[in-house]
Amino acid sequence: xxxxxxxxxxxxxxxxxxxxxxxxxxxxxxxxxxxxxxxxxxxxxxxxxxxxxxxxxxxxxxxxxxxxxxxxxxxxxxxxxxxxxxxxxxxxxxxxxxxxxxxxxxxxxxxxxxxxxxxxxxxxxxxxxxxxxxxxxxxxxxxxxxxxxxxxxxxxxxxxxxxxxxxxxxxxxxxxxxxxxxxxxxxxxxxxxxxxxxxxxxxxxxxxxxxxxxxxxxxxxxxxxxxxxxxxxxxxxxxxxxxxxxxxxxxxxxxxxxxxxxxxxxxxxxxxxxxxxxxxxxxxxxxxxxxxxxxxxxxxxxxxxxxxxxxxxxxxxxxxxxxxxxxxxxxxxxxxxxxxxxxxxxxxxxxxxxxxxxxxxxxxxxxxxxxxxxxxxxxxxxxxxxxxxxxxxxxxxxxxxxxxxxxxxxxxxxxxxxxx
Ligand code: NAD
Numbered sequence: 041x042x043x044x045x046x047x048x049x050x051x052x053x054x055x056x057x058x059x060x061x062x063x064x065x066x067x068x069x070x071x072x073x074x075x076x077x078x079x080x081x082x083x084x085x086x087x088x089x090x091x092x093x094x095x096x097x098x099x100x101x102x103x104x105x106x107x108x109x110x111x112x113x114x115x116x117x118x119x120x121x122x123x124x125x126x127x128x129x130x131x132x133x134x135x136x137x138x139x140x141x142x143x144x145x146x147x148x149x150x151x152x153x154x155x156x157x158x159x160x161x162x163x164x165x166x167x168x169x170x171x172x173x174x175x176x177x178x179x180x181x182x183x184x185x186x187x188x189x190x191x192x193x194x195x196x197x198x199x200x201x202x203x204x205x206x207x208x209x210x211x212x213x214x215x216x217x218x219x220x221x222x223x224x225x226x227x228x229x230x231x232x233x234x235x236x237x238x239x240x241x242x243x244x245x246x247x248x249x250x251x252x253x254x255x256x257x258x259x260x261x262x263x264x265x266x267x268x269x270x271x272x273x274x275x276x277x278x279x280x281x282x283x284x285x286x287x288x289x290x291x292x293x294x295x296x297x298x299x300x301x302x303x304x305x306x307x308x309x310x311x312x313x314x315x316x317x318x319x320x321x322x323x324x325x326x327x328x329x330x331x332x333x334x335x336x337x338x339x340x341x342x343x344x345x346x347x348x349x350x351x352x353x354x355x356x357x358x359x360x361x362x363x364x365x366x367x368x369x370x371x372x373x374x375x376x377x378x379x380x381x382x383x384x385x386x387x388x389x390x391x392x393x394x395x396x397x398x399x400x401x402x403x404x405x406x407x408x409x410x411x412x413x414x415x416x417x418x419x420x421x422x423x424x425x426x427x428x429x430x431x432x433x434x435x436x437x438x439x440x441x442x443x444x445x446x447x448x449x450x451x452x453x454x455x456x457x458x459x460x
Contacts, residue, residue, distance in 0.1 A: 041133050043126050045110070045118050048072070052105025055135045055407070063371040065135060067407045070103040074130045078140025079112040080381025081391045086140040088393035088449035093138075093400040095453040096416035099460035100409065107134070111153055112142040123153050128160050136373045136407055138400055141381040151201060154376075158194045159201075163367035163374055164244065165251045166192040168350040169402065173417075175425040176358035177436035185333040186356050189261075191252035192346025194367060196244045197276075199343040203236035211235050240276040240342060245283040251368065252340035253288065256315040257295060264288075266319040267341035267349060280342055281319050288317040322349070329353055354378055361392030361432045364399040366406070375403040389444040392430040394420055397452070419455035423448065 052072040058064050077086025090106055097104045109127045110118050118124075131137040144152040158166070168190045172183040204211035214235050219225045228235075249266065256264050266285075270278030288296045294311070299318035302308055310316055315338075320328060322345040329336060329352065341349060354363030360379035367374045377395030385391050397420060404413035424433065427440040428451050434442040443451065 041126075041129055043130065045124075046074075046107065046126055046130055049105040049107055052103070054133070057135065057371050061370070065371065065407065067136075067409070069101070070105055071136070071407070072105045072107050072134055073403075074107045074109045074134050074137040076109050076111055076127070076137070076139035077114070078381060079114075079143040080141060080383040080386040081379075082112075082140030082142075082381060083387055084385075084389055084391055084445045085377070085393035085396040088445050089138065089140075089396040089400050091449050092393075092397050092416060092419075092452050092456070093404070095456045096400075096404070096412045096419070097409070099415060099456050100412040102409070102412065109137070111139075111157070123156055123160075128157065131157075131161060131374055132372065135371060136375075136403055138375040138396070138403055140396060141377065141379060143381045143383065155199060155201065157374070158367055161367070161369055161372060161374060162195065163369040163372055164193065164195045165248050165368045166190075166194040166346065166365060167255075167368060167402070168192065168346075168354070168363065168365040168378060169398075170350065170353040170357050170363065172357045173362070173421045173424055175421065175427075175437075176362060177433060178356060178358055180330065180333075180356050182333070183357055186329070186353065188329070188336050188339060188353055189255065190339040190341065190346055190350040190353065191248055191255070192341055192350060193244055193248040193280075193343050195343075196239050196241060197343035198236050198238045199347075200237070200239055202239070203234065206232040206234045238273070238276050240280050242279075242283050245280045245342075246287050249284045249287045249340045250291070252338050253292065253296060253315060253317070256338045257292075260313070261315065261337045262310065263316045263318060263336070264338045264340055265325070265336055266317065267322050267325045267339055267345050268319060269322045269345065271321055277322075277342060277345075284319070284340060285317065325349060326352055329356070350378065359432065360395065361430065362394050362398070364395050364397075364402055366399055366402040368406070373403055373406045375399040389446055390431055391445055392432050393445050393449055394424075394430075397449075415456055415459060416452075418459055419452045422455045422459065423452050426451075 052070045053068040055071050056066045058066045094104050109130050111123050142153040171187045252264050266281050268277040268281045270281045296315050363378040365378045377399050401413045401416050434440045
């Protein structure tokens with residue numbers, strides 16, 4: 041592919057796909073990896089993550105050739121548009137990429153670039169691990185009990201973007217259809233109304249749930265919990281749950297067992313190496329993660345539930361400065377922190393780059409660089425234990441030293457070199 045405004049690094053090779061299904065990668069020793077710093081604090085955390093991840097690669101005998109790509113403000117400056125086609129193409133072509141946050145105006149203005157990117161790349165699983173790093177302050181008594189990973193469906197639900205603004209012809213047409221043709225004639229209050237549609241498909245649900253179960257099996261996890269609000273939204277959220285059980289019962293044989301079968305046939309005793317699939321209602325789940333944290337392992341859930349739940353879990357392990365994530369499609373990974381662009385802190389060399397660095401750790405794991413991933417994670421942990429942290433953690437810790445974003449990144453690099 042010839043790019044117009046993206047500079048291709050002089051060294052490095054592209055990651056290749058080696059099977060027909062397009063989901064098995066051949067990762068060279070020095071891959072070219074696209075990086076999008078993002079808006080707001082993306083200008084601080086992006087370069088910090090870049091430095092730390094490169095050091096992690098080099099300390100394990102490899103390298104990374106970063107290729108800057110653009111969306112949001114930097115794309116408006118360079119291309120005069122928010123999400124240039126070549127940015128999407130570069131991610132697709134290189135298979136593995138990392139991005140910082142992108143600003144989305146609330147209410148009016150353009151639609152979320154993050155949602156658009158996920159749609160255009162069909163990265164259907166938003167994966168957010170929540171584990172506690174030693175030394176990170178937390179609002180709960182035993183943060184170490186949390187070791188969960190949330191698979192959030194990323195392409196449908198009320199996030200799909202099918203909605204009509206109050207006062208438009210479109211909303212009027214949909215309202216008339218719902219009331220006159222479908223017979224829901226006494227539900228929508230009179231006056232102005234905005235309407236959205238919540239599609240939950242069998243295809244979208246099953247591929248997400250399969251991915252969560254595969255992950256649980258590959259990583260020796262005990263359970264996959266389907267989180268839904270199916271008691272109220274029976275034909276969308278309830279169906280998500282039912283399709284989940286269908287996948288579990290029909291596609292995996294004895295390695296996957298439902299919670300009902302576990303009790304009916306085995307008196308609750310879990311067979312070795314098997315994954316138990318159960319389900320919880322979303323509101324209850326927000327309590328469960330606080331009160332019975334250790335009971336949960338892998339979560340598979342719809343888009344909106346997953347957004348709420350993973351942010352709440354993120355708070356328990358130290359907040360937005362820490363919480364990593366990645367979007368996965370078939371043979372595609374776009375890593376990104378959970379947090380947004382926090383505009384009031386932008387460009388101050390102040391915020392915590394850990395979330396973006398740990399998103400890079402997820403990306404390394406996907407590339408099969410387990411040693412580099414573990415090394416970076418250990419070096420981050422070591423740095424935090426030593427009390428050298430950014431402002432968000434420093435203010436919650438006794439005797440800690442407040443570092444700038446860039447100083448903290450350098451400290452992690454020193455620890456990578458010492459631990460390697
Ligand atoms: P935000 O995550 O940007 O910030 C909320 C608060 O969290 C900040 O004020 C700050 O106190 C704290 N915080 C966030 N990241 C931090 C870090 N790395 N270190 C220390 N503290 C940190 O959420 P918001 O204010 O709701 O959103 C701001 C913008 O970001 C909006 O335009 C929103 O649409 C966008 N956003 C983008 C993404 C994404 O790109 N994936 C995700 C969420 C929000």
